[in-house]
Amino acid sequence: MNKKYHEALKIALNLNQPYRTLMIIKEILNEIDGTDHLKNTLLQFSDDHLNLLFSYVIDWNTNTRHSTEAQIIIKMLLSIVTPDKILKLPNGQKCVEKRHMSRIERLSQQVLFLDFSWHSMKYLDQTNPLSSDQLQTT
Structure with a gap:
């Protein structure tokens, strides 16, 4: 330049x-x-x-x-x-602006909720003694 x-x-x-x-x-x-x-x-x-x-x-x-x-x-x-x-x-x-900050805050909350849900499902899958294959044959 x-x-x-x-x-x-x-x-x-x-x-x-x-x-x-x-x-x-x-x-x-x-x-x-x-x-x-x-x-x-x-x-x-x-x-x-x-x-x-x-x-x-x-x-x-x-x-x-x-x-x-x-x-x-x-x-x-x-x-x-x-x-x-x-x-x-x-x-x-x-x-x-405030609207951008509130949008970022909402998106952050959604990401945290998805992360929590994913970890909860992962935990439930590990604690379930029946696998998905066994459930289908029953």
Whole structure:
């Protein structure tokens, strides 16, 4: 990636220009290996820049023209920034909405229930003296 994109992205964030930031990100993503280059750039951002980027992403995600880039950035940020750090950022909390957290919680409960059921069935199968072959012949 051209070093100028990295600097331009930082300057656009420092000047609080969300549209310019979006256009720079789109240009980076259009390059060969753009996602890798963008990820490396995001790794170097300060907490203030990350927080500002989260606020931009929240707005971009509401517009269908920009939602693709917003989703790419959200995915990148969630993969490179620790959950604790995201929760400490004011705009990071807004990005991870309540409905997503409740969905994850429900899915987690379902997995635990399935795991419990599987182990219970496995235990019952081991304690049953009659095998399935013996049950069919009886």
